[in-house]
Amino acid sequence: MSAKPLAPAIEGWHTMQVKPHLIGSQCTECGTYFFPKQNDYCRNPHCNSTNFREVELSRTGKVWSYTNACYKPPAPFVAADPFVPYAIAGVQLETEQMVILGQVIEGLTVDDLKVGMPMELVLEALHETDDDIKVTWKWQPLTQ
Amino acid sequence: MSDEIAILGAGMHPWGKWGHNFVQYGVAAAREALADAGVPWQDIKFVSGGATIRCGYPGFVAGATFAQALGWQGAEVNTSYAACASGSQALAAARNKILSGECDVALVVGADTTPKGFLAPAGGYRPEDPDWVRFYLGITNPTYFALYARRRIDLYGDTLEDFAAVKVKNSLVGSKNPRARYRKCFTAEDVAASAMVADPLRLMDICATSDGGAALIVSSLEYARKLGKPNAPRVAAISTVTPTFASGVLEMPDIATDSAAASGVEAHAYRSMIPLKAYEEAGIGPEDISLAEVYDLSTALELDWIEDLQLAPRGESAGLLRAGDTALGGKIPVNVSGGLACFGEAVPAQALSQICELTWQLRGEAGDRQVEGAQVGITANQGLFGHGSSVIVKK
Known part of the structure; x- marks a missing residue:
């Protein structure tokens, strides 16, 4: 890999630190989380809110499927x-009660994965410009 | 019941990769359906088309395009787009027109010409479009089918051999269907030898995209009686209900599910929701079903649909498959047309092609594929973003 600077593939969707978080939003009235961020209308059919706070989502969860x-x-x-x-893994976040898709880090295969396995979020290159x-x-298997 | 409509005619242009304009397929299907119904084109009062979004403006206004191609004769037109559920929504529009008394006989038609290679989203930097996002991150359509298939393996103990058995079963009946694109009888060894695409799904577990066209002539029950067809098969239910929030199933093309963190939400995935409404509307239950045409975008997905239609308890459809119950001659034959495995997907025509098959089956005209004593059939298919459709046809 070259010495080029790192930049997010999609601007504003995750933090850039070593232990990164996805950046979502949460409805200030009913507590529903959204990823990608939702700032205009709450999709909970019982909620008419238009007010949201930006939140960092849990960076660990369990494999829903892969x-x-x-x-x-x-x-x-x-x-x-x-x-x-x-x-590729879909990982279920416990607090947010939602599943988020993403690639699994380089070097791992489906043989390294199992439904229910604890995973954590990391950053890795998608491509170079x-x-x-x-x-x-x-996603990568959670290392304690 | 007064909210039923009659299916007077069915027609299909054979599926394939013919490379012609989609209108040609739709016209061929419509003319076959009109001839089958014994209804002159000039008598059709409403033309309801399923749109295709890959064939330019004529595809966006498919209802008018087909009406023009068949010869303008003053009918009203409609066009519906709901991805693979387009045909069902076009049928629903025709049913509404008939049941409201505005029209007594209608043509419902859908056709598609598919491009070569992958179906790709529009270019640029467009993170507001979930379809663009998922392709950018390397998530294709087979990813989703494979996620569902993997859960069947890890949760229910299904095997790769089960998935291959679905392909073998469907290719055996599909080989007897002159309208199917793939008519070779594949073996489990053929499936196992095909390339892995999205583990655990191999190339032969995943359906292709095809050219094709399908059409139905539908009418009021009174019109059917006057035409001398009082016993024509009837559409007893059309269900296009959405899931309920917060659906926890990853649905194409989203990269995240709803969040169920708020109190008082009770999630139901659309695949299990749409049959419930269909059964309720038809006033029947799963035990009344003679045969099912379900959307086998992958072999494993056929097994999911069988459970969603409540033809088997959750996690137990592979048992039906292994016992031969879902094969032609079994207790509850599934995809005796050959399914998507033998057709490949012609998006706006596919839901209508399922109903064509049920129509021929209920009339006892399915030849080598005939399900003995078929009385009631159900379809199920998948649109995008977690919606789809289910239609019940009965004698």
Whole structure:
């Protein structure tokens, strides 16, 4: 990897520290969480709120399900050449009671995963541009 | 019951990768359905089209496009788009028109021409579009099918052999369907030898995209009687209900589910919701079903649908499969058309093609694929963002 600066692949969706958090929002009236952020209308059918606070979501959870990508996805995905398959996990956050999809860190395969397995959020490169390295959230097995 | 409508005719252009304009397929299907019904085109009062979004403006206004192609004759038109559930919504529009008394006989038609390769979202930097986000992060359609399949393995003990058995079962009946695209009888070894796409799903576990067209002629029961077809199969229910908040199932193309953190919310996924409404509307239960056409976007998804339709308790549909109960000649045959496994998906035509199959089955005209004594059939299919449709057809 080059010495280019790191930049988020999608601006404002996660913090950039070593132990990162996804940035979501929470309805100030009913407590429903949203990721990506929702700041305009609450989707809880029992709530008419238009007020939200920005929150950092839990950075650990348990595997809801998992798979991998054996073939290169189409654009806007930017693939390495040659394409390197990667694992994918949906992880259930306990406090927020929601499942969030993401790639699993490089080097792990589906054989390393199991439904219910504890996972944590990290940042890893998604692709490189002329100016910087675009990073995004990925899941890895929780290390105590 | 007074809220039923009759299916007078069904027609399909064979599925394939023909490379023609979608209108050609729709017209062929419509003409076959009109001939099957014995209704002259000039008598059709309402043309309800399923839209295709990949064929330019004519696809966006599909109802008018088909009406023009068949020859303007003054009918009213409608176009519905709901991804793979488009056909059901187009049928619902026709049913509303008929039951309100505004029209007595209608054409419902959908057709598609699919491009080569992946279906990709519009370009640019568009994080406000969940479809753009998930492709950017490397999440394709098979990802979602594979997540559901993996849960079946880890939670219910389903095996790769079970998934392959679905393909083998569907390809055996599909080989007898002249309208199907893939008519080869595949073996478990063929499936196991195909490339892994999204673990645990291999290439032959996942449906392709196809060109095709399907059409129905539907009418009031009174019109059917006057036409001398009092015993035509009837649409007894059309369900397009949404899930209820907060659905905990990852649905294409979202990268996150709803949050169920607020008090008082009770989540129901759409796949289990839509059959409930269909059964209630038809006044029947799962025990009355003779056959089902379900959306096997993947082999494993057929097993999920069987449980969502309550034809088996949750987690037990692989048992039905292993016992041969879901095969032609079994207790509850599923996808005797060959399903998506043999057709591939022609989005706006697919929900209508399921109803075409039920129509021929209930009339006893399905030939080598005939389910003996078929009385009631149900369909289920999937749109996007967690919605879909289910239609019940009965004798």
